[in-house]
Amino acid sequence: MASGNVEENTPSASLWRMVGPVTELSKKQCRLLYSSLGYASDVCLFFIKGEFFAMDARCAHSGGPLCQGDIEEADGVLQVFCPWHDYDFNLRTGKSQTGLQQEVYEVKVEGGNVYVKHASPLSLQPFSSPSKN
């Protein structure tokens, strides 16, 4: 018998994760999305100029909190500047002029909700403890 959706059984598979309603998530420039995998996998969800962007919340340089970074647009390119050492990261590609690469994730809006394609469930609230089924 042919196998079904192999992604479903792969722990690291990226799946669409519903994170909340557009009406709520569009009220702030950036939200921290907690990952069920823990601190290192948390995600920043940016809402800039009517568009959502998602990238790893901890800076690829030394782990600075990118959700607290300044957003600037230069030559049509939206960038976040890490609050710790001011490295730039392109919101769309995750690339920095320093050569570092920040992981970015696809975002879609469907049925009034925002979805981020990620390897783990994401939440606006911290995951208190890993669930065991």
Ligand code: FES
């Ligand atoms: S930790 Fe982000 S630039 Fe250094």
